[in-house]
Amino acid sequence: MHGVFDIVGPVMIGPSSSHTAGAVRLGLMARKILGEVPAKAEINLHGSFARTYRGHGTDKALIAGILGFNPEDERIRDALAIAGEKGLDFCFQTVNLEEAHPNTAVIFLTGQSGRSVRVLGASVGGGNIIISNIDGYQVELTGQYPALITIHRDCPGVITEVTRILAHAAVNVAFMRVSRQNRGETAMMIMELDEQPAPEVIAECQMAEAVQYAFAIPAI
Amino acid sequence: MKVIVNFGTIRELIELAEQQGASLHELIIQREMHDSQQERNEILSRMEVNWQVMKASIERGVANTEKSLSGLTGGDAKKIFAYRRQGYMGERVLAAAAYAVGISEVNAVMGRIVACPTAGSCGIVPAALYAAQQERGLADEVIVKALFTAAGIGMVVDQNASIAGAEGGCQAECGTAAGMAAGALVELAGGTPQQVGNAVALAIKNLLGLVCDPVAGLVEVPCVKRNGFAAVVAMLAADMTLSGVDSVIPVDEVIEAMNRIGKALPKSLRETSEGGLAVTKTAQLIEKKLYGSGI
Numbered sequence: 060m061h062g063v064f065d066i067v068g069p070v071m072i073g074p075s076s077s078h079t080a081g082a083v084r085l086g087l088m089a090r091k092i093l094g095e096v097p098a099k100a101e102i103n104l105h106g107s108f109a110r111t112y113r114g115h116g117t118d119k120a121l122i123a124g125i126l127g128f129n130p131e132d133e134r135i136r137d138a139l140a141i142a143g144e145k146g147l148d149f150c151f152q153t154v155n156l157e158e159a160h161p162n163t164a165v166i167f168l169t170g171q172s173g174r175s176v177r178v179l180g181a182s183v184g185g186g187n188i189i190i191s192n193i194d195g196y197q198v199e200l201t202g203q204y205p206a207l208i209t210i211h212r213d214c215p216g217v218i219t220e221v222t223r224i225l226a227h228a229a230v231n232v233a234f235m236r237v238s239r240q241n242r243g244e245t246a247m248m249i250m251e252l253d254e255q256p257a258p259e260v261i262a263e264c265q266m267a268e269a270v271q272y273a274f275a276i277p278a279i
Numbered sequence: 280m281k282v283i284v285n286f287g288t289i290r291e292l293i294e295l296a297e298q299q300g301a302s303l304h305e306l307i308i309q310r311e312m313h314d315s316q317q318e319r320n321e322i323l324s325r326m327e328v329n330w331q332v333m334k335a336s337i338e339r340g341v342a343n344t345e346k347s348l349s350g351l352t353g354g355d356a357k358k359i360f361a362y363r364r365q366g367y368m369g370e371r372v373l374a375a376a377a378y379a380v381g382i383s384e385v386n387a388v389m390g391r392i393v394a395c396p397t398a399g400s401c402g403i404v405p406a407a408l409y410a411a412q413q414e415r416g417l418a419d420e421v422i423v424k425a426l427f428t429a430a431g432i433g434m435v436v437d438q439n440a441s442i443a444g445a446e447g448g449c450q451a452e453c454g455t456a457a458g459m460a461a462g463a464l465v466e467l468a469g470g471t472p473q474q475v476g477n478a479v480a481l482a483i484k485n486l487l488g489l490v491c492d493p494v495a496g497l498v499e500v501p502c503v504k505r506n507g508f509a510a511v512v513a514m515l516a517a518d519m520t521l522s523g524v525d526s527v528i529p530v531d532e533v534i535e536a537m538n539r540i541g542k543a544l545p546k547s548l549r550e551t552s553e554g555g556l557a558v559t560k561t562a563q564l565i566e567k568k569l570y571g572s573g574i
Contacts, residue, residue, distance in 0.1 A: 066433035073386030111496040136389035
């Protein structure tokens, strides 16, 4: 059974929990995955998002999230203008992704350092989201839990080593998923955790054998 | 003492209240403390924040003249509020309708609201409770407790039917909200837990079958005005109950019926805008104007 504040709540900016509040969270999640201030956002909208985004303010909501606003921020309605002031370039396109969830957005972000990320996610109702693809890796990320993401070489022992570090820090793993594109090449692991890991824990994961990149994203 | 409060139906919730001599809101607060592992004060103050946001959205709503992004809604709550002393229904009922429409207009102009249980139905519970607060001079902390009762009712409907228009049609959103509001109003008036359940049954029963067919896919037509109608249904269900009128069908069976009806609704009437009002001639003209030929 859901909790009290799933029914009376959340506090949000309208008009739609899926097309507005969920869209803010998709944008915010993409920003956290990029891990730096975005300079450019190219967004593809599919299905109901493509059809109704102007009327629901889905475009404003996604950009607001990319700017780092949360779903109850009253600046969401002015997000497109604020993006202009902050030097965030953005563009929207409508696409047909066939079988994807009707409220799907593909967000390509480029950071100020030039680093870029491609995040595919859907707003699945009530403000809830699922990120299902990051840079070609199949993932499943809801933003309800803090998450630790590693990009590493696909070889034995990486999962053990990272979970050992977490266990040592008494951080419990709630959900996890490992994904790779080709055997022995680069793999991605996503762990949703019961608490946010301390910076030194993330640093230790980053140092682990075969790990190229480890970073944490907070619950949003 | 901390008790584990477990209920899956309104009946079970009522029985727990009767056995323990506890109020419904108290049981629901206890359950939330257990499930979230948070202190009572944290939970109460979080709900207090929700109530303050609700009140602010009412104040903004009844003064609102801004049109929504689509231009389809905006300014009606102000008209109803100005007219409230002249109508058939009486000042308090018309004020409540204005509050509910007003909150929904705030939602439509990308203002701040509290989903209750959803954004599309966000006006109903706060409007009914604010009207009661005005009428009876109730303190905010009393209303905050009533919001827990409303939440508990919504939790059961969510569990046993649905609160999403895409799953169960509008009965799942506005119907649930009216049930939540009716139950909370009865508790506020000093009604028994039995009577709370009865009011939920009456309110939901009279919104059963309501479909979700929004024009151009937006949370505006018929949603904004419907919030006003549903707030009035909630108040009538509470008053009928307090006058001694019983629902023949018990509340949990009404919720089961809502679930069955939701499952029987075609997809075209569940938030897809492929049926009902959304495909009327006027709606299609509106859609064409808003989106051009579409994609």
